Amino acid sequence: MSNLSVSLFGYTLKNPIIPASGTFGFGYEFSEYYDINCLGSIALKGTTLEPRYGNPLPRIAECPAGMINAIGLQNPGAEAVVNDELIKLSKVYEGKVIANVGGHSVDEYVKAVEIVSKSDMVFAVELNISCPNVKGGGLAFGTDPKTAENLTREVKKHCDKPLIVKLSPNVTDVTELAKAVEIGGADGISLINTLLGMRLCLKTAKPIISTIKGGYSGIGVYPVALKMIYDVYKVTKIPIIGMGGVSSAENVIEMMYAGASAVMVGTQNLIDPYASKKIIDDLPKVMERYGIEKLSDIIGRAHNA
Amino acid sequence: MREEVLKVISNEPIAKDTYKMVLCGAAEKQKAGQFVEIKLDGFTLRRPFCVADQDGDRISVVYKVLGAGTRAMTEIKEGEELNTLTSLGNGFNLTLCDRPLLIGGGLGIAPLLYLAKELKRQGKSIDIILGAKNKDELILIDEFSKFCNVYPATDDGSLGFKGNTVALALTVEGDYDGYYACGPEIMLKNLSKLSIDGEISMEARMGCGFGACMGCSIKTTGGYKRVCKEGPVFMRSEVLYE
Numbered sequence: 001m002s003n004l005s006v007s008l009f010g011y012t013l014k015n016p017i018i019p020a021s022g023t024f025g026f027g028y029e030f031s032e033y034y035d036i037n038c039l040g041s042i043a044l045k046g047t048t049l050e051p052r053y054g055n056p057l058p059r060i061a062e063c064p065a066g067m068i069n070a071i072g073l074q075n076p077g078a079e080a081v082v083n084d085e086l087i088k089l090s091k092v093y094e095g096k097v098i099a100n101v102g103g104h105s106v107d108e109y110v111k112a113v114e115i116v117s118k119s120d121m122v123f124a125v126e127l128n129i130s131c132p133n134v135k136g137g138g139l140a141f142g143t144d145p146k147t148a149e150n151l152t153r154e155v156k157k158h159c160d161k162p163l164i165v166k167l168s169p170n171v172t173d174v175t176e177l178a179k180a181v182e183i184g185g186a187d188g189i190s191l192i193n194t195l196l197g198m199r200l201c202l203k204t205a206k207p208i209i210s211t212i213k214g215g216y217s218g219i220g221v222y223p224v225a226l227k228m229i230y231d232v233y234k235v236t237k238i239p240i241i242g243m244g245g246v247s248s249a250e251n252v253i254e255m256m257y258a259g260a261s262a263v264m265v266g267t268q269n270l271i272d273p274y275a276s277k278k279i280i281d282d283l284p285k286v287m288e289r290y291g292i293e294k295l296s297d298i299i300g301r302a303h304n305a
Numbered sequence: 306m307r308e309e310v311l312k313v314i315s316n317e318p319i320a321k322d323t324y325k326m327v328l329c330g331a332a333e334k335q336k337a338g339q340f341v342e343i344k345l346d347g348f349t350l351r352r353p354f355c356v357a358d359q360d361g362d363r364i365s366v367v368y369k370v371l372g373a374g375t376r377a378m379t380e381i382k383e384g385e386e387l388n389t390l391t392s393l394g395n396g397f398n399l400t401l402c403d404r405p406l407l408i409g410g411g412l413g414i415a416p417l418l419y420l421a422k423e424l425k426r427q428g429k430s431i432d433i434i435l436g437a438k439n440k441d442e443l444i445l446i447d448e449f450s451k452f453c454n455v456y457p458a459t460d461d462g463s464l465g466f467k468g469n470t471v472a473l474a475l476t477v478e479g480d481y482d483g484y485y486a487c488g489p490e491i492m493l494k495n496l497s498k499l500s501i502d503g504e505i506s507m508e509a510r511m512g513c514g515f516g517a518c519m520g521c522s523i524k525t526t527g528g529y530k531r532v533c534k535e536g537p538v539f540m541r542s543e544v545l546y547e
Contacts, residue, residue, distance in 0.1 A: 025517050029534075033306060033515075045519070053522070053529055056547065058510040060520040062350045062374075069512060074519045074529065208510075218349055270513035271349065273390070274308065 002284040003294040006040070006262055008239055009162035009187055011096065011123045013040035013262060016252065016295060017280050020243050020266035021046050021100035021126065021166075022071065024276075026085035030269075031092035034277050042089075043098040043264060044081065046128050049112040051077035061199040061208040066218020066245070066267060068197050070211040073102050073131060078115040086121050096123035098164065102131050106151055109141075110158045117160045125161050127152065127186075130168030130193035131215075142168040142193075145180035152184030162187035164241060169221075169228055170196050178232040189232060190241040190264065192225045218267040221245040226258050233259025233300055247275070249282035253290065257302040306515050307333060307392050313385045314363060316378070320444045322370040323412070324379055328387065329363045336396030337420035338506055338538045341366065342514040344388040348374050351390065353514050353533070355416035355487070355506065357445075364391070367415035367444065393514055394537045397504055399423055402483025405503075407433035407453075408496070410470050410488025414444050416506055420485055425452055432456065432481075436470035436488065439463045471495040486541070494546045502542045507532050 004015035019027070021043040030036050054074030061068040075081065081099070089097070099116040103109035109127065117125050129142035129151060141151050148165070156163050165181040167174055169192040178189055194215025199208045207213075225244020232240055242260030246252060247268045255263050268275040283295070292298055311328035319325045328341075335341070335356045341364060342351035352374055354366035370376050381387070397420050405424065409417040414435055421431045431453040437443040440463040449455050457465030458473045466473045470492055474484070484503030486496055493505045509532040512520035516534030523530060524545040530536060 022519075023517055025519075029516050053524065054519065057521065057523070059522075060350075060510045060512045060518070062348065064347075065349065067349055067512060069518065069520060071519045074522055267349075270518050271344070271351065272308075273306070273513070273515055273517070 002287045002292070003296070004283055006296045006299075008241070008262055009124060015040045015280050015283065016256065016260075016262040017276055018043055018098065018241070018262055018264045019269055019276050020264035021128070023266045023269040026081070026089055027097070028088045028092050030273065033273050036093050037095065038277055038280055039095065040262060041095055041097055041123070042093065043100055043126060044085070045075055046073045046100045046102045046131065047075050047078050047081045047112060047116060048073055048102050049078050049108045049115070051075065051080065056210040058209050059214075061214065063197070063199065063216065063218065063220065065220030066216055067270075068199060068209060068214040068216050069194070070209045070214035072211070078112040082115060082119045086119055090121055097121055098124045098126050100126040100128055100166070102128040106154050109151060109155050113155050114158050122161055124164055124188070125159055126164040126166050126190055127155055128166050128193070130166050130170070139168055139170065142177065143171050145176045148177055149180040149184035152181045152186050156185035164188040164190050166193055167191040167232075168193045169224060169244075174228045175231050175235045178236050182236050182238055186238060188239045188241060189236060190243065191232060192221070192228050192244045195221055195224065217245070219245045219247050222251060226255060229255060229260055230258040230302060233303060246279075249279050249286040252279060252283065253286060253292070253298065256295065256298050257300070259300045259303065261299050306390055308388070308390055310386050311364070311389045313381055313383055313387065315383060316381050319367065321441055323367065323442075323444055324370070325357070325365055325367050326378070326381070327363055327365050328389065331359070331362045331364045331391055333392050335359050335364065335392055335419075337399070337423045338397035338416055339392055339394045340514075340537060342390040342393060345374055345377055347377065350512065351514055352378070353393070353511055355537070356419050357415040358419045358422065367412065369412050390514060394533060395535065397485055397506070397538050399427060401485070401504055402481070404480065404482050405429065405431075406474065406478070406481040406484040407431060408436075408470050408474055408484055408486040408488070409433065410436040410492045411442070412444070413486070413488030413492075413506070416487050417485065418445055418448060421449065421453055430454070434458055434470045434473050436473070436492070471498060474499060493541070493544075496541050502540060504538050505541050505544065506537045507539060507544070508537070509533070
């Protein structure tokens, strides 16, 4: 009997699979498709202090091995997430979730984190300092180590729950950011957010998405993500939640070898609404194929191989 | 929503750059106005298509060649199997009004065929305005003519009324207490010129097609709504155009 459970900040997940923020809404709508209690946890749609519509349409451009999005953090605001969305989710999901918080200023991050971290359903908060789709914020906090460290420190003071900082791949050296947020008090790191990218219309030569550039995700980014997780594992002691182009149980195992304690599935949920469940269902037989009895044993195995 | 593998029965051109694909194996009856998403080999995202007709387990979609994906679709042969998500979106409200006018422009004509058949089954008399740039691009007119009163409108006057569908609708709107429409964005927007309200089926570039990514959200009088999930059919009066 294979053991899929992993532990994050003392909380036990029945398996390491977590749908990534922004690819699963607030979770409850997927319960129309399958019993979402099979999931290790759920990362909620990025939440800001005030409600946001996000960017004008079009927000999506397809790529051969993925997609570009420029949603721009559409969400109903922190209070509505706690009072409405999480109530709906609690009716169909027994586990605990990761709230994802975005912002434009330290003050805005702090206030939003204070609101969402108080919910009993939230076991950890993921701080999005790497959203490429919000003007004057998001990514600006995630590219300078000192700024990232200071934001992490300020937010940590006001966060009742373990704090995960989500890092951007759009930097020269992601390990500098990882070290900075660890010094700032982060309890965990998640990576990678999307890579900056763009597509042009062949007829008009104009950008396809309204904001010109957006975030590239999907199977094409997997090797980039894996390498960054491998590098970050070497320089930090806090748990890593890996993500980026994961589309199979094999991808999950490889990412855990690189150093991930849990794995988020993103874009694949949009292509196949059953993707996260299928990966969970496949994990035992793939573990058996590679002689893995306990999944938590393989975290960082690549570094001792 | 349901994931199913559907088999291609036929995939034939019906007008310039426009094809009709018939798929079989659908387990559920689709509502008129709902859409399906087809996964194509070699492409990341699924393609959304409104249901143009359903007969038993056979679903028809009509598509126009607009890019690499739809171009690849034209190569799909009879007998091939396609991974498909069906029963997506909300569909038209069949009890919206007693005396409806149907208004279709361009490829937006397609979903109105299935709608017209459903309304006809309720015993309603169907009047439909079909619009296109010219008569060669006016699709499905023969199929509608079998059971509907068809009023064509072409931009160049090559068939029927010379002008757009909204201009024609303005001349006859007094006979109706509501409408169902699908067509280009400018047409749907201009329907606000009519004194009657109706349902419009909207199009958007979608990421997922089932409500997860927020890639197709529009502004409405009732807040933000997703074309793929709360739509694609909305009351014209609730949609706020930029």
